[in-house]
Amino acid sequence: MPRSVHIVDSGRTRSVPGAQSIARAARVLRLVTAAGDQGLAVAELARSAELTRPTAHRLLAALRHEGLVDQDERTGRWMPGPELYLMGTVAASRYDITSIARDIVRSLAVRTEESAFLSVRRGDETVCLLREEGSFPIRSFVLSEGVRFPLGVASAGLAILAFLPPHDVDAYFERHPELGVERGAAHTEPRLRARLRETQARGYALNPGLIVEGSYGLGAAVFTKEGHPQWALSLTGVEFRFGPDRLPELGRTLLAHAHQLTTRLAAAR
Numbered sequence: 001m002p003r004s005v006h007i008v009d010s011g012r013t014r015s016v017p018g019a020q021s022i023a024r025a026a027r028v029l030r031l032v033t034a035a036g037d038q039g040l041a042v043a044e045l046a047r048s049a050e051l052t053r054p055t056a057h058r059l060l061a062a063l064r065h066e067g068l069v070d071q072d073e074r075t076g077r078w079m080p081g082p083e084l085y086l087m088g089t090v091a092a093s094r095y096d097i098t099s100i101a102r103d104i105v106r107s108l109a110v111r112t113e114e115s116a117f118l119s120v121r122r123g124d125e126t127v128c129l130l131r132e133e134g135s136f137p138i139r140s141f142v143l144s145e146g147v148r149f150p151l152g153v154a155s156a157g158l159a160i161l162a163f164l165p166p167h168d169v170d171a172y173f174e175r176h177p178e179l180g181v182e183r184g185a186a187h188t189e190p191r192l193r194a195r196l197r198e199t200q201a202r203g204y205a206l207n208p209g210l211i212v213e214g215s216y217g218l219g220a221a222v223f224t225k226e227g228h229p230q231w232a233l234s235l236t237g238v239e240f241r242f243g244p245d246r247l248p249e250l251g252r253t254l255l256a257h258a259h260q261l262t263t264r265l266a267a268a269r
Contacts (some may be wrong), residue, residue, distance in 0.1 A: 024051065027227040028059050032069050032078050036146045039077030097231065098130050100268055101261055105233065108257045109134045112250055114237040117143055119156035119219075121230050124172060125149060126157040136237065143236055145216075150176065152192050153183055155219030156232035158205035162196045163221045163229040169196070179206035186210045204251045204258075209239060216242035218250055233258045 010259065027049050032040055046056035055238040062076055063069040067083030101118050107114035118130040125148045143154065151157040151172060161169060173189050180188035187210070199205040207217035217236045221229035235254060 002250060008071050010019070013091075024049070024055075025059055025063060028056065028063065029068060029084075029128065030148070033080050033084070034146055035077075035079070036144075039072055039075065039079040042078050045078065049164075051161075096129075097265060100264060101231075102130060102132075104257050104261050104264070105130050108132070108134045108233060108235065108254065111253050112152075112235055113142075114235045117156065117234045117236070118222075119143075119232050119234065121151070121157075121160050122148075124151055124175065126151065126154060126232065127161060128156075134237070136241065143234070149211075150179060150183070152179070152196075154211060154234070155205045155207040155217035155236075156234040157219070158192075158195060158199055158207065159181075159219035159221040159232045159234070160229045162199035162205060163223075184210070202251060203255050206242075208242075214239045218242070218247075218254050220251075220254045222258050222265070223262045231261070233261065 013205050028045065028051075031045055031048050041055055042057050042060065045051075045060070046053045049056060051059070060069055064071060064081065067081045069078050069084075070081040071078050091239075097120075098118065105116050105118050112134060113136040114134040116132045116134065117128055119126040119128050128143050128145050128147045149157050151161040161172065164172075173192075177189075179192070185191070195205070202218065203217040205217075207219070209215055211217075215236060216239050217234055219232045219234040222231035222233060224230050233254060235250060
């Protein structure tokens with residue numbers, strides 16, 4: 001299971017009674033919420049969480065009792081529960097920036113005619129918070145609200161990882177030696193580090209069809225008031241729309257919108 005960058009002393013984590021059960025339950029909740037409206041079957045969840053099916057079912061039953069997940073009576077698939085919604089409304093006042101960012105994401109989609117997104121860093125992953133469709137009729141559907149990717153995989157996570165302090169980048173690669181195996185040869189550490197350097201030089205990240213062939217992505221980091229890359233704006237579209245004649249213009253537009261959102265967040269917090 002991927003570990004959060006906030007967990008530094010793993011020995012201390014294991015010494016806390018019940019920590020393993022909490023970690024497993026949290027992993028189950030993340031998988032269920034990432035599946036969205038389609039839900040998740042027990043077998044799929046157990047495989048993704050690296051749990052036995054009985055253990056996965058036991059955790060789901062306990063979470064359902066607390067209202068954190070729910071089960072579709074017709075399909076048997078598991079979905080986010082009503083208690084998560086109530087918790088989310090309380091947490092939104094502190095963590096949710098979608099109301100501040102929505103018009104900027106929409107402007108990015110209108111200006112470029114491509115699908116535009118806002119993602120947030122959560123530990124070693126990015127989570128998509130907002131999607132705005134562009135007017136161009138051929139679209140890429142790699143990303144939508146709730147979808148998670150490891151840092152460095154999608155363009156949003158690559159942009160964030162590129163502007164983290166070097167020691168945080170080193171620690172990330174130490175925690176995730178499996179990236180090249182699970183995500184393909186393009187995501188081995190040497191090749192990822194090369195793309196991080198390119199991202200730093202350009203100012204924005206480029207994903208040239210590494211998740212889905214023919215689906216390109218651009219990402220630009222959005223920073224906190226203290227200068228930490230916590231969010232990212234990104235664009236996705238089909239390959240021929242991201243050619244060398246158009247890429248610089250898209251990059252400039254993306255960076256301008258990312259700077260606008262960074263400035264707005266600094267003034268609001």
